[in-house]
Amino acid sequence: MTASAIRSSAWKRYNWRLIWLSLLYCLFLLPAVYGFKHQLIPGALKYLVAILPALPVIGIFGAMGRYIVEEQDEYVRMLVVRQMLWAMGFTLGVATIWGFLDNFGLVGHVDGYWIVVVWYFGQAIGSIANKLTVGDAACR
Amino acid sequence: MENRLRVLRAERGWSQQDLAERLEVSRQSVNAIETGKYDPSLPLAFRVAELFAIPIEEIFVSPSRRSSKAI
Numbered sequence: 001m002t003a004s005a006i007r008s009s010a011w012k013r014y015n016w017r018l019i020w021l022s023l024l025y026c027l028f029l030l031p032a033v034y035g036f037k038h039q040l041i042p043g044a045l046k047y048l049v050a051i052l053p054a055l056p057v058i059g060i061f062g063a064m065g066r067y068i069v070e071e072q073d074e075y076v077r078m079l080v081v082r083q084m085l086w087a088m089g090f091t092l093g094v095a096t097i098w099g100f101l102d103n104f105g106l107v108g109h110v111d112g113y114w115i116v117v118v119w120y121f122g123q124a125i126g127s128i129a130n131k132l133t134v135g136d137a138a139c140r
Numbered sequence: 141m142e143n144r145l146r147v148l149r150a151e152r153g154w155s156q157q158d159l160a161e162r163l164e165v166s167r168q169s170v171n172a173i174e175t176g177k178y179d180p181s182l183p184l185a186f187r188v189a190e191l192f193a194i195p196i197e198e199i200f201v202s203p204s205r206r207s208s209k210a211i
Contacts, residue, residue: 075169075178135177136168 014067018060025056057116079130079138086126091119141179143200148192163187166201 022032035041041049064084071077095115101107129135149159149170156174160167165184172178173188180188189196 072164073166074171074181075172075182076166078178134172136172 010067010070010072013070014063017063021056021059021063023057025053028052028056054113057113076138079134079136080104082130082134083123083126083138087119087122088131089113090122090125094118094122141176142200143173143176144201145188146174148194148199149174155173161172162191 032053035049036046068077068080068084071080095118098107100108104111131137145159149156154162156167156170160170163170163184169178169180173180185196185200189199192199
């Protein structure tokens with residue numbers, strides 16, 4: 001098996017998981033929004049329906065972890081892990097600063113799930129950081 | 141880490157892609173090792189040594205030996 005085939009197989013599997021989880025996210029989110037908007041969901045079931053769209057998002061984090069495990073190229077894996085560490089640091093930093101600003105009434109309250117978007121943005125920062133410090137970004 | 145990978149590869153007329161395929165890593169990895177940007181793990185260093193059929197220390201220069209030479 002060639003190196004590119006090894007790399008692409010781990011990356012391909014990650015992408016397939018991402019597609020399925022995104023479809024599942026839509027499948028859970030749209031009925032939940034409709035159900036809550038029209039008050040169709042009874043009692044305690046509301047909690048379950050509200051949590052369902054979060055599960056595929058958590059699954060995406062799992063898929064990323066799986067990709068790191070399955071990636072056969074140790075150098076690419078190192079770059080991806082560095083990128084994720086940057087993303088994690090950036091996200092925690094933004095969340096902490098925003099939390100204090102929010103607490104002192106200086107900014108508006110933001111829904112917690114936006115943290116995932118911040119994390120993705122942090123990945124881009126991680127990629128730039130890799131380029132600046134290691135001189136390379138993960139090409140998958 | 142300083143190494144002779146580029147020389148050994150050139151002696152055999154292999155491109156970085158050729159070597160990458162033989163080692164089952166990416167061309168990006170071979171380039172990073174050759175330029176000293178990345179130190180390979182011990183298993184990968186052994187794979188390199190086995191591929192060229194020479195001891196690891198004839199490919200990778202020990203950082204401690206390199207500094208003692210400088211002194």
